Amino acid sequence: MKSWLNILLIFCLAGSTTAFSVHAHAETKVLSYEEYGRIAMRKTMEKYPGAQITDYLHVGKKRKKETSIETFKLTLKEKNKTFQVLVFVEYNEKTKKVVKVTFEKIS
Template identity: 50%
Template sequence: MLWTMPAAAQPPYAKWGQIAMQQTMKAYPQAKIIDYLHVGRKIKTPTTSEETFKLLLQQGNRVWALLVHIEFETKTEKLLRIRFEETR
């Protein structure tokens, strides 16, 4: 279970961070998330934005970083696409 802050205390990217962690756990079910960083938001088009998170994963002796890119409609916050990118 993920810990959550009261809604008033949450940063604007909190919703997307929870989605990033949930989708990572689905895509990498054997790995543990051992660290989390909000990289930032960028405007992709006049109507879409992308939040990026860097998660540090561990599975056995292997530790690696995963960038999670979440693209969504800026006004409606409708989720459009999630993309994973393994990195250092």
């Protein structure tokens, strides 16, 4: 009887460890673009200091040879005017350092 309980306990522990490692990996992946999203928002506020960010969308990631570009679509409100800006955060894939941040006002 004790051996069955020990085997059951081992399977339960093994299953919970696997679930935890998968969950931790998924969180790491999400954090990769969130870091650059914070940079995009900060740079946008520097460029448009009188505006408020009312919406944020991660559009996607584009890979180049040594760099990647994370694209974000931000909706801003300044006085009674609402407009959208695409923010491109280009960074070195190996070092994770930002190379440049560019903007494109789309509406």
